[in-house]
Structures are given as C-alpha cells and as structure tokens.
Amino acid sequence: MKGISVSSLTAGYGGRTILRDISGVLPAGAVTFILGPNGSGKSTLLRTLGGALPFRGRIRFSERDAASLSPRERGRMVGVVTQSPSLNFPFTVGEVITMGRLPHRSFLERDEGGKKAVSRACKEMELEELRDRTLPSLSGGERQRAMIAQVIAQEPEIFLLDEPSSALDPNHALKLFRFLERMAAEGKTVAASAHDINLAAEFGSFVWIMKEGRLAAAGKTGDVLKGDVLSSVYGSTFVPYRREWTDFSGTPPACNGGEKILWRAV
Template sequence: MTGVAVDSLSVFYGSREAVKKISGLLPSGSLTFILGPNGSGKSTLLKALGGAVPFRGRAAAGSRDLSALSFRKRGCLIGMAGQSPDLNSSFTVEEIVAMGRLPHRKFPGGLDGGAEAAVERAVCAMDLSGLLRRPASTLSGGERQRTLIAQVIAQDPEVFLLDEPSSALDPKHNVGLFRFLRRMAAEGKTVAAAVHDINLAAEFGDWVWMLHEGALAASGRVEEVLTEQTLSGVYGVPFIPFRSCRGGRLLWRAV
C-alpha cells in the first residue's frame, strides 16, 4: 500500500466549504501530523477520510476508492478515533476494545481468528489491563480516550486516523501513545493524527499537513513545514525555535 491519496477533496456543511480542495498524500510507513488553528478543518478532513461525512473529490488507498467501499471493507482498511468520546454505557472496557474486531468477523456472533491477539496487543499498548472489567460509565476522560484508541488498535486497520488522541491523556500515556504510533508506522501502517501541540509533531512526526481556513497551507517533511515563517503565518503569532536539554529535533514556542 502506498498510503492515502486525496485529490481536490472538499467538504461542505450547507453552503459553507469547511475543507477546500485539498490534494496530497498520507504516506504509508509514516506518522503524519495534521496541524492548524481552531476551525481550520482538521477534524472535518479526518471525518471525511473515515467515512463519517460525505465529501467531493477523490480519496483512495492504493487502488481502492474510499467512497466506494462497503462498511465492512472500510472497517478493515481504516480505523478512526475521534474527539470527545461518549462512553456512558454498561459495556466493559474489554468488550469495547473487542468491538474493534467487528469488521473482521466471519460469521454472526463469532470472533475472527486474530481477535484474541489483537485485543491483547491493544490492551497492552494503552495500559488497560487493570481496567478490563470496569464499565465505561465509571471511567475518567483519559481512560475513555485510551479505551477508544485501543478499540482502533484492536481493529488493526491499514490506516489509523486519530483526532486529538492525546487531549485527555496524562504525560505518561501521552508519550506512550505516540511511541506506539511510531511503531505502527514502522510496521508499514499509514498513521495520521490531528493535534494542537506543534511539538508533538516536531518530536514524533515524519510528515506534516498544515491546514489554514480549510485549505492545505503547507505539506512536507516536518523540518520543511515547521519553520518560523510558516508557523507565524498560519497561527498569526511569532514563533521562536529552541532545543530541549536532551537535544534532538528543533522545537517551537509561540511568543
């Protein structure tokens, strides 16, 4: 698989064009961060690719047109974890994570052969072993977020789409999540995450899509896109570069 290619992708909410003719590639084997100010279209773009909202234009994973896929085929290909998880239900954490295997079921009522290993990996990745019997209604916001991300991991799609996946996570689980996503990319998956923290992209990313007012303002390697000129132009505030005490990649601070 070569990743997800989009060509002139637009999303309309009534007469308002929320995403404006975006073209680009989310490469396989890479972690791409989608950045941009509030209201720039990050969430809407991911919803379009995930099949949650209709779009104009074309989006394809290799030769597979995303708009033509059945629900089951899309579920095997693409997994998406959205914002503001609502899990006020009596299902347990273990049951919710196992629901990620639904697209892979071979017959009604039964799990597929890879379910047990996939669920175990997801539970381990999101540090949920101590929560498996807990009803979703008793979870904190961060625990709910980790549970839904684990569901997508258990789904084992070729394409991971994550919308603000770390917004409710503590520092330990935040770092753990992005280290895991890097491993997924190293295994050949296509991974895209919309975030507000520019330095997550600077530290963990391979590629960046920078959105502004619904359009793709810049795209490319992290070091090509995260520049003082681009950041200041998109966010409307000056930025200065710095390096952490550990060295490594260039980080950014708004001033």
C-alpha cells in the same frame, strides 16, 4: 502508492463548506501530524477520510477508491479515533475493545486472531486492570485510552486519530506516540491531529498544516515547521529553541534520536 491520497477534496456539514479543494498525500510508513488553528478543518478532514461525511473530489486508500469500499472493507482498512466519542452505554472496557474486531467477523468466517489482538490492545494502553469497568465510570483519560485500544484491536492499515492525547497524562501520551511510531515502522499509515506543534516536531515525519479549510503547507516535518510558515498560519511570532531529546534512561531514542528544534509562540 500506499497511504492516502486526496484530490480536489471538498467537504462540510450543516450546509457549510469546511474543506476546500485539498490535494495531497498522507504516506504509508510514516506518522503525519495535521496542525492548524481552531476551526481550520483538522477534525473535518479526519472525519471525511474516516467516512463520516460526504465529500466531492477523490480519496484513495492504497490505490483503492474510498467510494468503492464496502463498510466491512473500510472497517478492516481504516481505524478512527474521534475527539469526542459518543459511546456512553454501560459497556465494559473489555467489550469496547472487542468491538474493534467487528469488521473481522462474519457468520462464515471465524476471527482467529481476535483474542490476541484484544489482549495486545489492552496491554498497549495499560487497561488490564480496567477491563471489567464500565465506560461511564472511567475518567476522561481512561476513556480515551479505551477508544484508542479499540482501534488498536481493529488492526487497520490506516490510523486516523483526532487529538488522541488531549486527555492523556504525559506517560500514556508518550506510550501512545511510541506505539504509533512502531506502526509506521511496520508500513502503516498514521495521521493524527494536534494543537501542540512540538508533538509534530518530536514524533512526526510529515506535517500537514491547515488554515481556513485549505492545506496551507505540507511536507517533511523539518521542511514545514519554519518560523515564517507558523507565523503566517497562526498569527503569532514563533521562535525556535533546541534541546537534546532523550528517553527516561537518558539515551536518545533510535527512531528520533538527537537534537530537536522545537517552537514557541512569543
């Protein structure tokens, strides 16, 4: 099976167990949103899948055991956008994006597609005019776009994104999720955490909902995003409302199309 499968996954840091006995599948060819209250384990899950934390249990990427991957193999397969990137050195935006190509380089192997991949990533995140700016000189949203572009340039099979639109304006957030939908349509695995339930309703094919370090619910978005499920996880009453979702031309996007059921807490 392509995608990510986890079995009996337990992980944490600082002597604390955060994730407890998680089993499930993040399918290829789909955008899966990871939802849940603050402290429920969303970021820890993505960090563990991305290789930043030790764990017990099993993680498989497209039938390959994650523990068997070399750093270079993992770098070619998995791209990670963290919530708070620590890269504060005065690299230019162009240099930061180019770092995404490191897993594709070696002394014996040329990175034939590198320039094209970097150019595409820069264009996707609308960073052409910022290529020569240094990272510390950017706004929070511009820096977030640069780190996303780095992962786009990496051309991974799996995208793991921790609240990737938290600092983005509505225009760039929409462009990002449209891009992720295209990646899923090409067969990539996309998993993104979010606090906005309606992002999952509009852009997600599947949803995982975390609560207290455990997987509280998982499945197709329309099957999981129910008032009783949301209320049991978040502790608030959720009521649905409907609207016709269209793009800026007034036409329902083909990838989502038509009426959406959205949710608000009351």
